[in-house]
Amino acid sequence: MLKQNPFEVIESIENIKNIILVASGKGGVGKSTVSTNLSVALAREGHAVGLLDADLYGPSIPLSLGLDGQYPEVRKVGDKDIMFPLINFGVKVMSLGFLMSKQDAVIWRGPMVSKALTQLIEDTDWGDLDYLVVDLPPGTGDISITLAQKLPKSKAIIVITPQKMATADGRRAANMFQKEGIDIEVLGVVENMSWFTPEKHPDEKYYLFGIGGGESLAKETNTELLAQIPLVSDVCNLGDTGQTVFASTSNIIVEAFEKLAQNIHEKHALNALK
Numbered sequence: 001m002l003k004q005n006p007f008e009v010i011e012s013i014e015n016i017k018n019i020i021l022v023a024s025g026k027g028g029v030g031k032s033t034v035s036t037n038l039s040v041a042l043a044r045e046g047h048a049v050g051l052l053d054a055d056l057y058g059p060s061i062p063l064s065l066g067l068d069g070q071y072p073e074v075r076k077v078g079d080k081d082i083m084f085p086l087i088n089f090g091v092k093v094m095s096l097g098f099l100m101s102k103q104d105a106v107i108w109r110g111p112m113v114s115k116a117l118t119q120l121i122e123d124t125d126w127g128d129l130d131y132l133v134v135d136l137p138p139g140t141g142d143i144s145i146t147l148a149q150k151l152p153k154s155k156a157i158i159v160i161t162p163q164k165m166a167t168a169d170g171r172r173a174a175n176m177f178q179k180e181g182i183d184i185e186v187l188g189v190v191e192n193m194s195w196f197t198p199e200k201h202p203d204e205k206y207y208l209f210g211i212g213g214g215e216s217l218a219k220e221t222n223t224e225l226l227a228q229i230p231l232v233s234d235v236c237n238l239g240d241t242g243q244t245v246f247a248s249t250s251n252i253i254v255e256a257f258e259k260l261a262q263n264i265h266e267k268h269a270l271n272a273l274k
């Protein structure tokens with residue numbers, strides 16, 4: 001059982017309607033890629049969107065959104081220094097990566113991590129947002145637990161790949177949100193790298209990492225499979241050059257992220273009616 005939350009709930013984000021925590025039980029499943037392109041997909045649907053890179057040990061969002069090497073504007077508001085997010089593709093972005101050099105190694109223990117993360121959120125002027133997407137670090141450590149406790153109105157999505165090991169890790173991430181003292185609703189599962197389709201053979205599917213993992217985890221957690229994201233050859237290069245999947249020559253991955261954004265928005269709209 002988790003101990004009572006020693007940190008106060010963050011109350012300076014009352015202008016944010018919905019918070020989506022993007023989690024995974026392990027690294028290498030494409031969680032940051034999902035966070036980035038989900039944010040852009042929501043913005044393309046006409047929503048006001050922010051993206052917080054909470055992976056303090058490996059902030060990759062600045063590079064993937066073409067903001068690498070830039071710095072947020074800081075203004076004095078009262079007695080506080082307030083940061084204003086950088087904006088690209090219609091998304092407001094904040095990351096520790098904006099505030100540290102590429103050579104810096106973040107070697108922090110739990111309390112320092114929690115303080116830095118809280119400051120990133122509280123000292124950022126997000127403005128009015130329909131969605132704040134939060135890219136969590138992989139696993140179920142201090143950062144994920146702290147954020148879930150500090151942002152109790154959040155909802156979570158779990159990113160996995162189809163193989164059994166990734167499914168088991170995703171199950172642990174889902175279980176974390178359901179622990180006493182956290183109690184964050186899991187909206188569903190996103191299965192990334194579901195299959196590979198060659199560009200010249202769009203009707204063919206090759207299941208390189210197995211099949212059925214996302215559907216299995218969704219059933220186990222009593223949620224739903226929100227999207228299956230195919231493996232497309234140009235996505236890695238697009239991310240490395242600061243472009244999103246919406247610049248891809250493959251329509252199937254564009255449609256997959258559009259469907260994910262629509263599914264998440266529909267679930268939030270249904271929750272608002274309850």
